[in-house]
Each structure stands twice: as structure tokens, then as C-alpha cells.
Amino acid sequence: MEFKELIRKRRSVRKFSDRRVEREVIRRVLDEVVDYAPSSRNSHSTRFMVVDDPETLARMAEMRDYGSAFLKGAPMAVLVMGDTTKTDLWEVSCAISTTMLLQALVDAGLRGCWVHVKDRPVLKDQPEGKKAIEHLREFLPIPEHYGVLCAVACGYSDFEPAPLPEWDKSETVTFFER
Numbered sequence: 001m002e003f004k005e006l007i008r009k010r011r012s013v014r015k016f017s018d019r020r021v022e023r024e025v026i027r028r029v030l031d032e033v034v035d036y037a038p039s040s041r042n043s044h045s046t047r048f049m050v051v052d053d054p055e056t057l058a059r060m061a062e063m064r065d066y067g068s069a070f071l072k073g074a075p076m077a078v079l080v081m082g083d084t085t086k087t088d089l090w091e092v093s094c095a096i097s098t099t100m101l102l103q104a105l106v107d108a109g110l111r112g113c114w115v116h117v118k119d120r121p122v123l124k125d126q127p128e129g130k131k132a133i134e135h136l137r138e139f140l141p142i143p144e145h146y147g148v149l150c151a152v153a154c155g156y157s158d159f160e161p162a163p164l165p166e167w168d169k170s171e172t173v174t175f176f177e178r
Contacts, residue, residue, distance in 0.1 A: 001107060008163065010103055013111035014070035016155030021076045021110065026050055026154070029104045030078070037097040040089035046097040047146060049079040059139055060151060063132040066124045068115045074153035079117075079136070081146040091118065094149035105154050111161075112154040118147060 001009070030048055039045055051057060052075065061072035071077055080098050082090025098114055105112045122130045133148050142148060 006103055006106055010106045011111070011161035011164070012113040013157045013161055014073075014113050014153065015157070015159075016074055016111070016153070017158040019075070019156040021052065021155055023050070023052070025108055025110070026076060026078070029101070029108050029110070032104050033097055033100045037093070037100045039093040039096070040087040043083075043087040043090075043093065045083045045086035045090045046093050047081040047083060048097075049081065049140065049142070050076065051079065051140070052076045056139065060136065062122075063117065063135045063151075064115070064120055064122055064124070068132075068151075070113065071115065071151065071153050075155040076153070078152045078154060079140070079142070079148060080114075080150050080152060081142065081148045083143075083145060084147050085145050090147055091149055094147075098150055098152060101152055105152075109156065110154050111157040112152050114150045114152045116150050118149050 030050075034044075034046075034048075037046065051060065057074060057077055058072045060077060061069050078101065080094050080101070082094045084090055087093065102112050102114065117132045117136065120132045121127045122132055122135050133142075136142060136148060
């Protein structure tokens with residue numbers, strides 16, 4: 001698949017078929033991201049945790065009362081984490097890795113959607129209350145010095161998402177001129 005086609009084909013998919021994602025498939029996908037994703041000062045600070053246990057995915061889906069419920073129906077999720085001892089820019093490195101992961105999933109015939117974890121509250125109407133990361137640390141072995149940027153639900157889709165609708169891009173790019 002050509003790069004432009006891959007970019008256009010990537011869409012946020014929150015509904016997956018019952019087909020199991022083989023660990024070898026996700027390992028190949030993650031190996032590509034690990035090997036080639038840029039990181040702050042080449043720190044290689046991004047870490048991934050693959051979860052494919054349905055009960056654990058259901059618990060992960062409860063990390064927020066908005067925007068994470070679809071994790072329960074996913075056959076797999078990848079937690080994207082950063083080693084905070086390696087760089088203060090771990091979030092940026094994780095964001096780059098997440099983008100590459102979402103594209104690599106499409107290239108492997110999978111689909112995915114990310115759920116923001118960092119600094120997000122469990123309850124939307126209690127923004128200063130318990131955080132999603134605290135919920136996840138209750139049952140996942142996340143090292144204390146790892147920050148969690150997001151979780152990426154992934155699996156096989158039984159439908160082809162519609163292309164993105166057209167939108168006004170006139171204000172997106174500006175060229176500086178003297």
C-alpha cells in the first residue's frame with residue numbers, strides 16, 4: 001500500500017469483529033514502531049503494554065465515564081507509556097509512536113482508535129477527582145516512573161469506514177513571506 005493511501009485509509013474504528021488478533025501480528029506491528037519511531041534525543045522512552053484479556057479490557061473501559069467504553073468490545077488494546085526517567089518529553093515521543101502505531105495497524109489489516117489517558121479524570125464532571133491512570137494502576141503492572149499517554153484499541157474491522165468528509169483547509173497552512 002502506498003503511503004498516501006495508508007494515511008487516507010486510517011480512520012478511528014471503535015467496533016471490531018470477533019476475530020482474535022494474534023500476538024505475532026501485533027508484535028510485528030510494534031516492532032516496526034519501536035524500531036523506527038522518532039523519540040526525544042533518541043531516548044527510546046516509549047513503552048507498550050499489550051492487553052488481550054477480555055476481563056482486563058472491560059476494566060480498562062471503565063477508566064473514564066466518557067470516551068473509553070469501546071475498549072470493552074476490542075479484542076486487544078495497547079497501552080502507550082513513556083519512561084519519565086529517560087526524557088521530560090516522553091509525551092511527545094509517545095504521541096509520535098501512537099500515530100505510527102495507528103498507521104501500522106492499517107498496514108497490517110487491522111484498525112484502531114486511541115483513548116486519552118494522561119491527566120483525564122475517571123468522571124467527567126469531577127475533573128479534579130480520580131484520574132484514569134490511577135484506575136489503570138489498580139490492576140495493571142505499570143511502573144511508577146512510567147506515564148501513560150493513551151490506550152489504543154485494536155482489532156479487525158468487519159466494515160470499511162467511510163472516507164473523511166471534506167473540510168475547509170484554507171487556514172491550515174500558512175507560508176511565511178518577507
